[in-house]
Amino acid sequence: MEKIGDSVDASIFKGHGSYGIMGAVVVAVLVPLVLSVILVGKKNVKQRAVPVQVSGEAGLAIRNARSAKLVDVPWEGATTMAALFEQSCKKHSRERFLGTRKLISRDFVTASDGRKFEKLHLGEYQWETYGQVFDRACNFASGLVKLGHDVDTRVAIFSETRAEWLIAFQGCFRQNISVVTIYASLGEDALIHSLNETQVSALICDSKQLKKLAAVCSSLKTIKNVIYFEDDDTGSDLNSSKNMSTWTVTPFSEVEKLGKGSPVHPSLPIKKDIAVVMYTSGSTGLPKGVMITHGNLVATAAAVMTVIPKLGSNDVYLAYLPLAHVFELAAESVMLAAGCAIGYGSALTLTDTSNKIMKGTKGDASSLEPTLMAAVPAILDRVRDGVSKKVEEKGGFAKKLFSIGI
Numbered sequence: 001m002e003k004i005g006d007s008v009d010a011s012i013f014k015g016h017g018s019y020g021i022m023g024a025v026v027v028a029v030l031v032p033l034v035l036s037v038i039l040v041g042k043k044n045v046k047q048r049a050v051p052v053q054v055s056g057e058a059g060l061a062i063r064n065a066r067s068a069k070l071v072d073v074p075w076e077g078a079t080t081m082a083a084l085f086e087q088s089c090k091k092h093s094r095e096r097f098l099g100t101r102k103l104i105s106r107d108f109v110t111a112s113d114g115r116k117f118e119k120l121h122l123g124e125y126q127w128e129t130y131g132q133v134f135d136r137a138c139n140f141a142s143g144l145v146k147l148g149h150d151v152d153t154r155v156a157i158f159s160e161t162r163a164e165w166l167i168a169f170q171g172c173f174r175q176n177i178s179v180v181t182i183y184a185s186l187g188e189d190a191l192i193h194s195l196n197e198t199q200v201s202a203l204i205c206d207s208k209q210l211k212k213l214a215a216v217c218s219s220l221k222t223i224k225n226v227i228y229f230e231d232d233d234t235g236s237d238l239n240s241s242k243n244m245s246t247w248t249v250t251p252f253s254e255v256e257k258l259g260k261g262s263p264v265h266p267s268l269p270i271k272k273d274i275a276v277v278m279y280t281s282g283s284t285g286l287p288k289g290v291m292i293t294h295g296n297l298v299a300t301a302a303a304v305m306t307v308i309p310k311l312g313s314n315d316v317y318l319a320y321l322p323l324a325h326v327f328e329l330a331a332e333s334v335m336l337a338a339g340c341a342i343g344y345g346s347a348l349t350l351t352d353t354s355n356k357i358m359k360g361t362k363g364d365a366s367s368l369e370p371t372l373m374a375a376v377p378a379i380l381d382r383v384r385d386g387v388s389k390k391v392e393e394k395g396g397f398a399k400k401l402f403s404i405g406i
């Protein structure tokens, strides 16, 4: 991992946008899936289709030939995301779960053309166990109720991928609240449209988004509460929340404290309840909300676990793709179900030479040493280019050996 990390620049999402990511996911996931169905299918023609009822009519379902019956839960009893989370947290309670790097210092470097670049010095990963994360999610759920969350309204998460994203997400499920997920990069019109269409009453965001929200607050009529994730530089962002006079603006840790002080009984969902309304990236007009049930999400996790069967608490996953996209959400759900550790990073701090990493300090991958990461082709291209460049520099025998190798 470190070798590769040395020479790769991972600012992969620049210029690709969400549409690029979608395309990448299609190539990374669907193509191998379709190929494997075709290839496996050839050997087991008889098992390919299973008769099923489709709205009362006879139909056929094509299933993975390795599995005799439909896999819809990772284990018995885990029929919702809330149940899966609770059971996994109890089972792995003392194992490490979510890891985050602390910001040590921040610097701005001026390039020769006058542009300024932010460079970060990040510390080692600091971990919370499954037990601790479960408690935080319960506290947050109680805090939401104390803040006056109404039944039948929704909570939206509008933030970059981070540990609190997952804690807030699972917290909502403890109270059978559907979560609306929105890309952190979405523009004003799309944001207003999504929040209005789903009648969101509480919005959870990272503090960086407060400015964006302040500018459109008069158009967001259904929102009562804004909860923000604190950062080391929250101060200036918070200033703009003075403009949001009709909203209650509360830090995430404050909601947790509120809930810890007055716990509320959980009100758990069932399989058919909507877990997520996931908004698309909006690359072709206004984004569309896709309704995903708890049953859908746990079935996805269960299916992936049959493909990667030996995952466990020795595995470490590097999380950096957007959680507002179903690919990353599904991947992290699998890690959670299997009891793996999840370390958070970002596309701009992934390797030692990434754009936002201060020279001489470690990128997320070198610091975490993950056993697993999800990737999209744009990233893999960068990795290959980086390695090729290094080999090219070395020349001679190393170059020959490398070209024989690939």
Ligand SMILES: *[C@@H]1O[C@H](CO)[C@@H](O)[C@H](O)[C@H]1NC(C)=O
Binding pocket: 151, 152, 176, 268, 269, 270, 273
């Ligand atoms: C969960 O919430 C939805 C929407 O408010 C509701 O229709 C459903 O009955 C609830 N489920 C349970 C088990 O209470």
Ligand SMILES: *[C@@H]1O[C@H](CO)[C@@H](O)[C@H](O)[C@H]1NC(C)=O
Binding pocket: 192, 193, 196, 197, 219
């Ligand atoms: C918000 O939704 C309501 C219907 O629920 C609609 O009448 C209204 O025009 C929408 N407002 C915006 C700003 O999209």
Ligand SMILES: *[C@@H]1O[C@H](CO)[C@@H](O)[C@H](O)[C@H]1NC(C)=O
Binding pocket: 211, 214, 215, 216, 217, 218, 219, 240, 243
């Ligand atoms: C405050 O809100 C008004 C009306 O919504 C908006 O026009 C203005 O730009 C906002 N100011 C800031 C600093 O965001």
Ligand SMILES: *[C@@H]1O[C@H](CO)[C@@H](O)[C@H](O)[C@H]1NC(C)=O
Binding pocket: 235, 236, 239
């Ligand atoms: C906060 O806003 C006020 C004006 O509303 C401004 O004078 C002040 O400089 C701002 N502070 C920061 C830290 O941005």
